[in-house]
Amino acid sequence: MGPFSTILQPSDDDGDNYCNMSWEHRLYAFGACCVIGIFLSVFATIELWLTQYTAFALLYSLGTIVAIAGTCFLRGPLSQVKKMFDKDRLISTIVLLVSIVLTIVCGAVLKIAILALLCVILQSLAFIWYTLSYIPGARTAVKSCFSGLTGVNCPC
8 A cells, every 4th residue: 555545544433444445446436436527527518518507517516526425435435524524624515515506406406507607617616625625735825826816815
């Protein structure tokens, strides 16, 4: 096992004996979920161009959900959910989950294309911010770049 396996593996006290997969197989499963999530998002974009807004909203949101679910293979589902709702990630997790629901509601239920598109933009930004929370110092670096480019201090 590599150096990342000791960082990403759940601790024994998590009660997260989710499977007997080897570390290598869990990495494959994580990678497969990420690839499937990307394909779903690409197919969603095609549906957008075909003006199939319901399919667009559902496929794009499903792609995000599958990509997030893939991280459960790295840490285990219970450990991952605990990490998602840590103090440092709580707001980004809530914004991400709410934006997924809003995307589905606006695209599939209300069928308002412009709202669904705005929700997808929010979902994408929330997913990026959520993902950056797992990289030490990444959010601080992005805030510094934003402040440097715009001259505005980022309140987030």
